[in-house]
Amino acid sequence: xxxxxxxxxxxxxxxxxxxxxxxxxxxxxxxxxxxxxxxxxxxxxxxxxxxxxxxxxxxxxxxxxxxxxxxxxxxxxxxxxxxxxxxxxxxxxxxxxxxxxxxxxxxxxxxxxxxxxxxxxxxxxxxxxxxxxxxxxxxxxxxxxxxxxxxxxxxxxxxxxxxxxxxxxxxxxxxxxxxxxxxxxxxxxxxxxxxxxxxxxxxxxxxxxxxxxxxxxxxxxxxxxxxxxxxxxxxxxxxxxxxxxxxxxxxxxxxxxxxxxxxxxxxxxxxxxxxxxxxxxxxxxxxxxxxxxxxxxxxxxxxxxxxxxxxxxxxxxxxxxxxxxxxxxxxxxxx
Numbered sequence: 001x002x003x004x005x006x007x008x009x010x011x012x013x014x015x016x017x018x019x020x021x022x023x024x025x026x027x028x029x030x031x032x033x034x035x036x037x038x039x040x041x042x043x044x045x046x047x048x049x050x051x052x053x054x055x056x057x058x059x060x061x062x063x064x065x066x067x068x069x070x071x072x073x074x075x076x077x078x079x080x081x082x083x084x085x086x087x088x089x090x091x092x093x094x095x096x097x098x099x100x101x102x103x104x105x106x107x108x109x110x111x112x113x114x115x116x117x118x119x120x121x122x123x124x125x126x127x128x129x130x131x132x133x134x135x136x137x138x139x140x141x142x143x144x145x146x147x148x149x150x151x152x153x154x155x156x157x158x159x160x161x162x163x164x165x166x167x168x169x170x171x172x173x174x175x176x177x178x179x180x181x182x183x184x185x186x187x188x189x190x191x192x193x194x195x196x197x198x199x200x201x202x203x204x205x206x207x208x209x210x211x212x213x214x215x216x217x218x219x220x221x222x223x224x225x226x227x228x229x230x231x232x233x234x235x236x237x238x239x240x241x242x243x244x245x246x247x248x249x250x251x252x253x254x255x256x257x258x259x260x261x262x263x264x265x266x267x268x269x270x271x272x273x274x275x276x277x278x279x280x281x282x283x284x285x286x287x288x289x290x291x292x293x294x295x296x297x298x299x300x301x302x303x304x305x306x307x308x309x310x311x312x313x314x315x316x317x318x319x320x321x322x323x324x325x326x327x328x329x330x331x332x333x334x335x
Contacts, residue, residue, distance in 0.1 A: 016046050023054055032061040053081045056089055060096075069093045084120040091127045101174040103131030104208075108201070111235065112271060115264045125235060132208055132233075135174070155181045157188055166198045170205065178209050192218040196331065200274040204233055217275060220327060226275050234274040239283065240266070246287035250310045251294075262294040269328045278324075280317045288313045289321035 023038035036058035039051040052075055059068035072090040075081055087110060094103045107128040110116075116124045160166050178185065185202055188194050196219040203217065206228035216225050234240075243266055251259035266286070278286060288311035292302050304315050
């Protein structure tokens, strides 16, 4: 009696390691169909991060973009694999699917919560900039603009008490024509009680859609009149990178964990205060304030003399910068 052929790999010692090795070899050799088979067989036996990411790469290369997108989103949500490597793959997939608004929303959200490691930063910011440009082009070429959930002239943004609801509404506006809602948006931007993060998102949307008009923005008790067309995006301001460089010089190698902490705090502050300028306009002062605040968050108090071993700054300027940083943290904690 003849034995039936079985397409499955017969179990033998080190089967999982062997399947993983074979899958990676086939992936390197660009034999994506065969690599996918090995990775999927490995899934039946055990969990390997390399296999999960390998599956996404195979699906991408085989042109199964929607399957690759869903798998990649699953990995991001579950924290499987190197987060920023998977994020880069995800945005590449979105780019091929021409889902430009999703690229912008995803990367802006990630950058608000997780500053990218140095090796990924340039690529992430480039993808965000490219996504914005392509999204704007698609917006300008689309005569049938996607509206929000309704067709009346009111967003209802000012009536929403929940910050989460406001952010969700603003995200929907990524593919909407903002011009019918400019009066309401102006009111929101000019109201000092509006959440500064939501104000920043709205202002950047106005810039993306090239809304050419003077608008008053009030936040943190300050007021500034800007034209969205003429101001840089929050993460493209030169002063932001100057402070980042000053922090990296003191903490990048000596205390990388603290460095990531204070860089995240700085990026949140830049976005929350956007488009306000930073006074005093001295990168060393802001780096010193972040340095001091970072150590205080870890329970270590630094005197002005200890701080001046790293940054030579005046106490008045330092306290002014610290006051602004703490105000941003207070608003975030209260929401």
